[in-house]
Amino acid sequence: MISYFLDFFLVAACVIGITAVNGVVTNGIGEKWFGGKRHSHIFDQSKRIQSGWSQVGGNKKR
Known part of the structure; x- marks a missing residue:
């Protein structure tokens, strides 16, 4: 039974690894x-458009 679970986890790890x-x-x-x-x-234009935007969310350190 232990070998079944070992095989199952090895195959699962391989499938996840290969997919990633x-x-x-x-x-x-x-x-x-x-x-x-x-x-x-395109990246530079996006940065230029967003340059004046204020940051939203998060904690401000005072």
């Missing part, structure tokens, strides 16, 4: 191939 690695690799490939050349332009 697959997601990271796929995201990296997608950003490189389909991210376009204007990624930094």
